[in-house]
Amino acid sequence: FSMHVDFFNPNRITQRGAHDSIGVISCANLALDPSIRYQPEFIYATIIPGPHEPTYNELDHYVRRVIEQFVQTWRPGLHISRTADSATGAIVEAAVLISLNDLPAARKVAGLQGHMSSLICSVCDLHGKDRVFDTDCEHWTRRDVEELRKWAWAYRDAKTLAKRQHIFSSYGVRWSSFWLLEYWDPTRMLVIDAMHCILEGLVHYHCRHVLRLDALATKLSSDGLKVAFDWPWVPYSPETGPCYSLDEKHIPGVTKIQETLTLSLSGKKSLSLNGTAETLAYIQKVIQEMKCPAHIPSVPKNYGEAKAGSIKANEWQWLSTLYLPVALVILWGDNDGLPPPVDDPEAGYLLKALDHTMALFQAAMIACRQVMTTDRAEAYRRQMGHWTQNLRSLFPHVRGGSSRPNIHAGFHIYDFLLLFGPVMSWWCFPFE
Template structure:
């Protein structure tokens, strides 16, 4: 089975700000054929966590424990069925073993149900030992050492058996783990079974971040100034020269390279979020003829009236409409390719190449079949996007998105463990939540 935990607003998604929150614990039988696995009648709603507020992380485990205990018993000794549809089992029955193969959630919920530190804590990853948010952009996989599961289990039990809250806090701060009922499962391994969900991490995570905050493709962005951020840094920076520096303004030798880097970062701000760019994107959305099976996206994308873009809409935007729009707008200079220099068209071409690396990774990740070459391509495209992000877009420096590192681990789940994400992402469970939201509660 796969197990999913999430909280939702019972009054619908139109209410913003503080709102009531109800939780749902649901499971899907991975042994069923994929064609029926996620149909509503086959999804097991294991528990409802009443609102109006979300429980604390320790309280949450009390809701999850009864569900997990059933799976612990179903694994050892298993469930004895007195009879089945098989005529051979009429006399002796059959023993059925069931277990939790994976837990699929967004990053915050995953850390809560597994009893791990949050994604913005010291231990930024549930899979490897990366410590410190400054390593979010580290793409050197040789440093991504997998966490020791036996040590995690040891400290989780130590947390449960601690005599004081101070002891528990010390264990959690030092080792990044608290007790979770998932440790009742003798086979539980959060480094392999607590998956990184592609829907939340890729589509609602870094694709949303890239379009809205990196490229600034939304209507409010150009309102900052006529040319976006350009005028704030439009200055002819002069390289530092100790002989030319006025008295009292000389820098220490160790600071000279740092000043040069700051000047370089401020010398080019790529004007991506212009009204013309957004208008062209909207034009492409309106005029592009697509198959009937392709879900629509808001024609006024980027405007406040378009509302919140959903995960499936981000998938369509990043794999269909935005590639067409940006290639024709930034990659076409009167029928020829823009110059590969430091001119404004040249920088827009660099932004296009950088953006397409992410969009290609997204397109391959969402495919229904997976091969080794495709998985390696996803890894390479994501690494390319991460490496160039802060160089091309200096305004992203100092912004720490745990999804950026987590996305790199999707490679592990695609290639080594579970195959195409369609068989283990959150879309089916989100549809269940949508159905629950529509239930009349008056």
């Protein structure tokens, strides 16, 4: 089975922000044919009532009721008295193969430290928010599952809250009902959903915050290098900061100061990377005028404006694989049929920005393929590496921004592609 936990706004408000929240725990039988696997009559679902998202301790009470059933269906299994092929019945075993969630929910249901903590990954031992941009995949070591299991049970059996807090802060794990499953391995079975991680995470971040393809985006330097202070800012953390510690309430202020220092100086070089409103208008023109096959869904024709509302995952998929590549190649990569001259500071930089953007878009395109091979998975990781390595050098304004754990999580999509095949067989689209 694939188990999914998610929360949604019952009032159907399209703008993001504080709102009411109702949760659902869904389980899909992966042994069923894909044509019927996600039909409502074959989905097990239980509701987590609102109006607010529960805390970790509250959520685990709901998860436990589901997990306890899978404990029984694995050992000893379910005895069916009679089947179509056997008059004497059969023993049926069922297990949770995948816990599929977005990044925050994955950490919450598995009892791991939050995605914004210094323990940035549930798969490998990478430690520290500054390691989000680490691309040395070959030297990442997988977390010790038996060690996690040991401290999870120790957390459950601890006699005092202080002892529990010590275990959680020191080892990054607390009790989760998933540990009732004897086969539970969060480094392989706690799957970060590709839909949330790549489409709603990285593609959204790149278009809106890196390229500033947004009507409300802060204006940046046209060549990306004319900044007030070209300095490799890293997000503040007690581990990498100075000898003194800041109060938690002051940390967002440091982030804003760092981002402000990387904005362009005033003057003729203070144009935004996206060419102000002209680039956005051209992208909207491409969306409006492009003739597409009927099976391709529409995307907001006023993309980039506040009235467009929140862009959905399937819209990001088609924006990043169809509409934006066409528009940006024409704008940044074409000079009367020839590539822009590299000695032109502005045009040369825009060509680099185009190559960098296409690396992420190609990674998204590969990940969403209906057939997955080892070569394609390797190509996905190469494109992710190219995008990550050049992100802060090409776009200084992102250096002081908040930590983006989705960047590191995106590399582990490679592991899940090898384990479980094409993302469409295990992503969250059918559940949502």
